[in-house]
Amino acid sequence: MKHWIILLLLFLLAGLLAACGGDDTQSDAPRTGEESSEQQANKEETDQSGGTANMVNVTLMNGDEDEVGTAELIDQEDGVLFNVEASDLPEGEHGFHVHEAALCKAPEFKSAGDHFNPTDASHGTESEDGPHAGDLPNLEVGEDGTVQKEFTAENVTLEKEADNSLLAEDGTALVIHAKADDHASQPSGDAGARIACGEITEQED
Structure with a gap:
């Protein structure tokens, strides 16, 4: 048991x-x-x-719709870092700006609109009421038609919902001009015709 x-x-x-x-x-x-x-x-x-694009790549094309360069834009705490590389451009100094519309229709690129200026400031770093958010340093093109320039634009961001965002609405555009920007003349620095353009838009994964 x-x-x-x-x-x-x-x-x-x-x-x-x-x-x-x-x-x-x-x-x-x-x-x-x-x-x-x-x-x-x-x-x-x-x-x-989060609404932030850490990096945007822009393709620059001339009036014949040929690719002449690229611009790499990287979002940072103090603004947007630009790394620009281009070729087949006229030798000399050229105005370089962010324009208000991501629309580069050759050959004149007027479709890109005016300078990116969300705060209604005056044009140019030499202006008392400036600059535009889209005013950038001139590009110095060498005898061989090439340029490489790196700088930080402190008045813009890639954060889509933030003020002065390059990706707000449908995006913006980079434009290279025929002449140098004098950083003072209104409304665009007397930089002349638009000779290259690239659309700044959100990148697809």
């Missing part, structure tokens, strides 16, 4: 241990995986909804 009681107790104990082990496996491991996936999804959603 005692043997049967002992065997019964052992059987019940083994069943309880197996049940506890099964509960641990089902409740702990899968739950940890689900939490990790959920946290990752939340992180991705936050990244996607």
Whole structure:
């Protein structure tokens, strides 16, 4: 009789241990995986909804619709870092600006509109009420028709919902002019015709 009681107790104990082990496996491991996936999804959603593009690449084309260069724009705490490389341009100094519309229709590029100027400032760094947010340093093109220039534009951002965003609305455009910008004449620095243009828009993944 005692043997049967002992065997019964052992059987019940083994069943309880197996049940506890099964509960641990089902409740702990899968739950940890689900939490990790959920946290990752939340992180991705936050990244996607932040409204900031860390970098934008712009292709510059001339009036014949030939590619003449690129501009890499990188968002930073103190503004947007521009890295411009171009070739097949006339030698000399050329005005360089952000214009208000991401629309580069050759050959004159008037479709890009006026300078990017969301604060209604005057043109030029030499102006008492300036500059426009889209006023940039002149580009110095060498005898070989090439230019490489890096600078930071402090009055703009790539954060779409922020003030002075280059990606607000449908984007903006980069324009290279035929002559140098004198940084004072209104409304555009007497920089002459538009000889190259590139659209600044959100990049597709």
